[in-house]
Structures are given as C-alpha cells and as structure tokens.
Amino acid sequence: MSIIKVENLQKSYGKLDVLKQISFQVERKEVVAIIGPSGSGKSTLLRSIANLETIDDGNIAIDGEYLVKNGQYAKQKDIQKILSKMGMVFQHFHLFPHLTVKDNLELAPKLVKKEGASVVERRRRELLEKVGLADRADAYPAKLSGGQKQRVAIARALMMNPDILMFDEPTSALDPELTGEVLNVMKDLAEEQMTMVVVTHEMGFAREVADRIIFMDKGEIVESGSPEEIFENPKTERTKTFLMRVQK
Amino acid sequence: MSFDYFEMIIMPMLEGAKITLLLFAIVILLSIPIGFVLTLAVRSRIKPLSWLVQGFIYVMRGTPLLLQLLFICFGLPLIPVIGEYLVLDRFVAACVGFVLNYSAYFAEIFRGGLLAIDNGQYEAAKVLGFNRWQTMTKIIIPQMIRVSLPTVSNESITLVKDTSLLYAVAVPELLHFAQTAVNRDATIVPYFVAGFIYLMITLALTWVLKRIERKYRFE
Ligand SMILES: Nc1ncnc2c1ncn2[C@@H]1O[C@H](COP(=O)(O)OP(=O)(O)O)[C@@H](O)[C@H]1O
Ligand SMILES: [Mg+2]
Numbered sequence: 001m002s003i004i005k006v007e008n009l010q011k012s013y014g015k016l017d018v019l020k021q022i023s024f025q026v027e028r029k030e031v032v033a034i035i036g037p038s039g040s041g042k043s044t045l046l047r048s049i050a051n052l053e054t055i056d057d058g059n060i061a062i063d064g065e066y067l068v069k070n071g072q073y074a075k076q077k078d079i080q081k082i083l084s085k086m087g088m089v090f091q092h093f094h095l096f097p098h099l100t101v102k103d104n105l106e107l108a109p110k111l112v113k114k115e116g117a118s119v120v121e122r123r124r125r126e127l128l129e130k131v132g133l134a135d136r137a138d139a140y141p142a143k144l145s146g147g148q149k150q151r152v153a154i155a156r157a158l159m160m161n162p163d164i165l166m167f168d169e170p171t172s173a174l175d176p177e178l179t180g181e182v183l184n185v186m187k188d189l190a191e192e193q194m195t196m197v198v199v200t201h202e203m204g205f206a207r208e209v210a211d212r213i214i215f216m217d218k219g220e221i222v223e224s225g226s227p228e229e230i231f232e233n234p235k236t237e238r239t240k241t242f243l244m245r246v247q248k
Numbered sequence: 249m250s251f252d253y254f255e256m257i258i259m260p261m262l263e264g265a266k267i268t269l270l271l272f273a274i275v276i277l278l279s280i281p282i283g284f285v286l287t288l289a290v291r292s293r294i295k296p297l298s299w300l301v302q303g304f305i306y307v308m309r310g311t312p313l314l315l316q317l318l319f320i321c322f323g324l325p326l327i328p329v330i331g332e333y334l335v336l337d338r339f340v341a342a343c344v345g346f347v348l349n350y351s352a353y354f355a356e357i358f359r360g361g362l363l364a365i366d367n368g369q370y371e372a373a374k375v376l377g378f379n380r381w382q383t384m385t386k387i388i389i390p391q392m393i394r395v396s397l398p399t400v401s402n403e404s405i406t407l408v409k410d411t412s413l414l415y416a417v418a419v420p421e422l423l424h425f426a427q428t429a430v431n432r433d434a435t436i437v438p439y440f441v442a443g444f445i446y447l448m449i450t451l452a453l454t455w456v457l458k459r460i461e462r463k464y465r466f467e
Contacts, residue, residue: 050375051374052374080377083375088375090368090372092368094366094368094371094372095372096369096372096387096391097391098387098390098464099466107376107386108376108377111378111386112377112378113377140467142466142467156376157376160377
C-alpha cells in the first residue's frame, strides 16, 4: 500500500486554479523530489497533504487512511492521528525562538505524545548527534546559522518519529555555502530509508538522492519518472525548457 | 530647614506613597490579564463580542483618564434610579477606572504583539500536533510577551505617574500629602520630597522590568 496516495486533488484560490486534478503516490522508503518553476503549486501541494491548506476536491490518503475523500475531510480525531505520521520541514525553519534547541526538540514529544522525560532526552541526544549539533543543545535559535537552524528543524521533526518527512525548499533560504550541511543530513536520512517528499531547486540533490522526480508546472504534474528519465530524456517540451533554465 | 521638618512631612508622605503603590499593584495585576482577555475577545470569531470590545477600547483610549475617573467617582451616583447603588468608596472607584483604562491599553499592546508573530509559528506547532491551547500557552504567548514587554514597561512607568490623578478625586495619596504640606507650611520642599519618592519608585520599577526583559530575550 502506498504511504501517500493523492487522487484528483483540486484546489483554487478564488479564480486561480492552483492545483488541477493532481494524482500521484509515494511508496514507503521512497524519496520523491518535486521540481518546477516558482508559482507552479509545489508548496500548496505539500501543505495540502500536511493539512495546512484545505483542498476543494479529491482524495488524500496517508498509509491507507483518508484525510480527505471526495473533498470531505475526516473527523478531527482521525485527522490528528493521520497527521501524526507526517513531519514537515519549512523553507524558513520556523523554530520556536523562545525555546533552546533542546526544548525545541523535546516540547512536542513530551506535550503531544506524553512521552517520559528520559526517553525523550535520549532520543534528543541521538538526533542532535546525528545532525551534528550535539554541542548546541542549550543555544537559542537566534544564535544559530541558517544551516544549523534547518538541521535543528529536521531533528525536531524526527523527534516525533514520523513515517514520512516532507521538505518545502529546505535550502532555499540558506547562503550557498550552508546548503551542503543540510543536504548531507537529508542524504543520510535517504540512506536510512526514510520516506521523503522534497520540494527543491537543488537539481544535483534531486538527481543524486531521489528515486523519483515529479515535475510540476501551472498546477499540473507534467511528467514524473526516475532521475535518468527526467534529466536525460525529458518527454515534454515544458520539462526541457525548465531544465535548460535551471541548469544553466 | 531642619531635619525635624523632614521627619514631620515625610511620614504622611510615605503613607501616601503606600496608597500610590497599592493602586499601582492592583492595576498592574488586574489589567494585564484583563487586557489579554480583551485581546482574545477582539480576535474572537463572535463578531458582536469583538465589536463591543473594540468599541470599549476605542472609548477608553480616546478619552482622558481623568474624565473617566471623575465619571466613575462623581458621575455614576448621579444616574437616576440606579445611581444610588453606584456610590463606591473613592479608592475602589478609582481602581475600577484605572483598571478599565489600563486594560484597554494593554489589550492594544498585546494585539500588536500577537500580530508580530509569524504565521509559520502556528504552522510549525500544528504540524507537530499541538492543539490550540498548547499552541497558545507554550508557543504564542511567550513570544507575545517578549514582543510586548518594552511597551508594557513604558506603560507601567506611566502608571506610576498617573496614580497622582487620585489627587483629583480626593484619595489621599503621595501628592495629596505633599500639597497639604505646601499649603500649610508655605514651602516648596514637599514637592521635592514627593518628586524624589516618585523617582525612587520608577527607578526600582525600571530595574525590575529590565531584569524581566533580559529573561525574555531568548539569546
Ligand atoms: N494564500 C494564497 N492566496 C492566494 N494565492 C496563493 C496563496 N498561496 C499561493 N497562492 C498562489 O498559488 C500559486 C502556487 O503557489 P505555490 O504553491 O506557493 O507555488 P510554488 O511553491 O510552486 O512556488 C501561485 O500562483 C501563488 O501566487
Ligand atoms: Mg513554494
């Protein structure tokens, strides 16, 4: 069973159709990169799956359970359960500025999942170690670089043990020399077979790490396939034009 | 000017300062939480409630505090039929006036503080599974406090000085005793003493507020 299944997703802002009959699936352990020009609806798609946007019609199912079916949302209690399987990493991190790195990681597991302090602390240490920030546990976000903030944000999402991790342009707000440290963490996760959906402009990363690429334009999925198919043999003119532009 | 004279006037003035401080404490302790509740009411989805509270805030901020105090102390009892039940102790009446007025100001400050918080904070909280109550108490309010603190500090210093409006409704506070001494002894010394006491209060307050602000700097 696909871990994410989207069917005929329809979403508009007033007269603007932002997502037009989108359908796609993500399998467990798959890394899917979504690419496409700005304004094509990539963020809206990701945000709809995370229930940060309300869709007008279509289905979204996570691990076989419908978040939305034919435009009808599930009951609040079920929604909560479905959403707990997903983590999200934002372009602008959205760390909690009033909490230290440690508390940014620990608050949700303690408060939402009601996990014990020692379990949470152990996991927090492991994850900070994993993203290379074990020594910054007591720092406030204001004292971190952009790359460090994003690594903390990834660790914070992982603290909830999500089945799926979604990234919306995780390196777009970073200085070029800081993108590497974040991409490396994401590569490690891919190697550990984390299921990931990544909206990105980093074509090198998409090509190297993704199992599948989805190219979106003007609210539609124009083409999807393996990195070789998309980058070596794009089938449509729109894909070719886009790749030419970004790879210059 | 003898030391004895100081001693004679300073005791009643310190008594007056107690009233000043008592009013200050009551107003701060009540109007900050009430102000926050008013902010929530303004943001409420129940439109009539929001409009009502916005109207209240508009009136409280748009008219002089002195007028409001006079109205509550001397105006309310003149209302036909119900007026006789609205004769409050002067100090209580003044407290009511100050609390209403300052709640409105604090509500405006907190509203601005909430507006300054990026929508991403709500989204991050939602994605992590926090419910509305948890989001508000653990994520939003602490940040609102940080944003609002400098303005709240200024407002509290203003409140210390505004307590002297009690003079106008004849509650014997610090300034009242100073003026009594000036009238009686034909000397300006009590003014200086009163000014000095106000300064000491604002100085101590500034020190406390600085410490609170430091705690909320998050660095
Ligand atoms: N809240 C909104 N209100 C109105 N239009 C929006 C809103 N959010 C996004 N849009 C529009 O939807 C389209 C898709 O946006 P987005 O999903 O952010 O694209 P992408 O992430 O691919 O750059 C754009 O034309 C954008 O202007
Ligand atoms: Mg986007």
